[in-house]
Amino acid sequence: MPNRLTIPGLKVPKLTGWPLVGILGIGLAAVALVYGSATGNLGDECTMTVQADQVSVRSSPSTSGQPIETLRRGTEVGAEKVVDSGFRKLTGGQRWVPAGSVAATSGSVC
Incomplete structure (x- = not known):
């Protein structure tokens, strides 16, 4: 079994299934919005x-x-x-x- 890093007093809930998918989706959407704003390529401008x-x-x-x-x-x-x-x-x-x-x-x- 691999060694795990533990920090006393820090409890991290296990995320699996749809909650994990939701959090990853929100994170990716935020990255896309930041990238679009930085490049000026936000939306469907032709x-x-x-x-x-x-x-x-x-x-x-x-x-x-x-x-x-x-x-x-x-x-x-x-x-x-x-x-x-x-x-x-x-x-x-x-x-x-x-x-x-x-x-x-x-x-x-x-």
């Missing part, structure tokens, strides 16, 4: 960076959609995980850009 020299933001996922804005290379913009007919949906209403003209920003969840 950010895209414009790769083309300039790209027209359109009102629908089509080249016939009304152009409503122009973005230049290097611009970071919030996006959704939705791609329709080769167009990526941006946040903030009906805003679409060709999916090939943007790429997920480093650290983004897209």
Whole structure:
């Protein structure tokens, strides 16, 4: 039998089964929240960076959609995980850009 370290006056209850699983789950959730806060990767944020020299933001996922804005290379913009007919949906209403003209920003969840 292995030697056990005993500290006089310290009584540690045995944890097994579901109570142990619950405590481990809470601990892992706390670590994940701290890690997410430290890296800025908390949640499902999707950010895209414009790769083309300039790209027209359109009102629908089509080249016939009304152009409503122009973005230049290097611009970071919030996006959704939705791609329709080769167009990526941006946040903030009906805003679409060709999916090939943007790429997920480093650290983004897209």
